[in-house]
Amino acid sequence: MNVLGIETTCDETAAAVVAPGEGGRGRILSNEVLSQIAEHAAYGGVVPEIAARAHVEVLDRLIQRSLDQAGLRLADIDGIAVAAGPGLIGGVLIGLVTAKTLALVARKPLIAVNHLEAHALTARLTDGIGFPYLLLLASGGHTQLVAVKGVGDYVRLGTTIDDAIGEAFDKVAKLLGLGYPGGPEVERLAETGDPERFALPRPMLGRREANFSLSGLKTALRIEAEKLAPLSSVDVADLCASFQAAVVDVIVDRLRVAMRDFAEVAGHPTALVAAGGVAANGAIRRALSAQAGEAGLAFVAPPLSLCGDNGAMIAWAGIERLRLGLVDDITAPARARWPF
Ligand code: KG4
Ligand code: ZN
DSSP states (O other), rough: OOEEEEEESSSEEEEEEEOGEEEEEEEEEEEEEEEOHHHHHTTTTOHHHHHHHHHHHHHHHHHHHHHHHHHGHHHHHHHHEEESSOOHHHHHHHHHHHHHHHHHHOOEEEEEEEEHHHHHHHHHHOOEEEEOEEEEEESOOOOEEEEEEEEEEEEEEEEEEOOOOHHHHHHHHTTOOOOHHHHHHHHHHHHHHHTTSSSSTTTTOOSOOOOBBOOOHHHHHHHHHHHSSSHHHHHHHHHHHHHHHHHHHHHHHHHHHHHHHHHHHHHHHHSSEESSGGOHHHHHHHHHHHHHHTOOEEEEEOOOOHSSSSSHHHHHHHHHHTTTTBBBOOOOOSSSOOOO
16 A cells, blocks of 8 residues: 655645555655745745745655655555645645645545644654554644544643744744744754753643643743843853753643543553654653653654654555545545644
8 A cells, every 4th residue: 555645734845655564654665855944034934825836836746756766656556645734725725736636637545634643643654653642742833732542533632822832942043033943943052052041931830731831931031032132142042941941841741731631531651752843852852751751651753854744644644544444535625724
């Protein structure tokens, strides 16, 4: 079973071919990703119209390249999976219409995948883990703690009431005059900074529900930055380190609550799983790994290349759904919002 996956919901254009592999894992036959970061960098964030146009320009060639890399023709593909949302609607439409066209012409099943579900199932592609598991999904647009009980069977234990974690990293970076996307930049500078120089707040610490709130932390950092302006490179590094340390503390505390709630809705988890672009952050990964260890859980985080948006995770979610007969047709809608 070879499934083609197409991803165009944000600022990465991606296409991949994945097949079922050994030990319940997937076998990635190709995974082509073209980032538009350079096109959006000047604006400090993703510009929807620019993103949509860039997807149009490269998607066809990227799909062809992913088939070539896999050594397959369209006729050899058993299903066409596409991220049908949530995301920027212009980009989502381009991926979805392309996938529908290919599915119709080649007479293949179409699988309309939820982008968040694809992030959530990536740990099964890479590690073949079983259900249920506790997921921290943290990206530029989403922050969710989820009990993943099965394909299509998710219980949300917590979310953010304001900024997403990745968004907070991006906003802090912008505030400090760093590049976009902010996460990698903040992490790089935090390595040389003093995490204790600024006593930033740890919002929601000790609260009963596993929800996040990050805008207060960002505001506190802005106030510190304004007091010091103009900032030296040491100030910037210390602010980054202090911010990252606060985020890590918040995540660890929220996760503690989520672990307790997990037991009520899903029993004992097989693992703690991190997904989404923020899972690329080394400090966060280390904290999660330590916390999983304390709780006697395996910690699974996809390799960096599969943390950010990619086509392999869409193809894999397509395999998971196709196996269960969960296919879609020409009427599958493009969704800007699509809770999972
Ligand atoms: O999953 P993703 O590629 O795209 C979506 O938002 O769906 O995540 C991108 C987000 C951005 O906000 C970026 O700043 C953040 O993930 N990110 C990081 C790191 N690398 C990427 N945040 C913190 N530390 C990082 N190393
Ligand atoms: Zn994503």
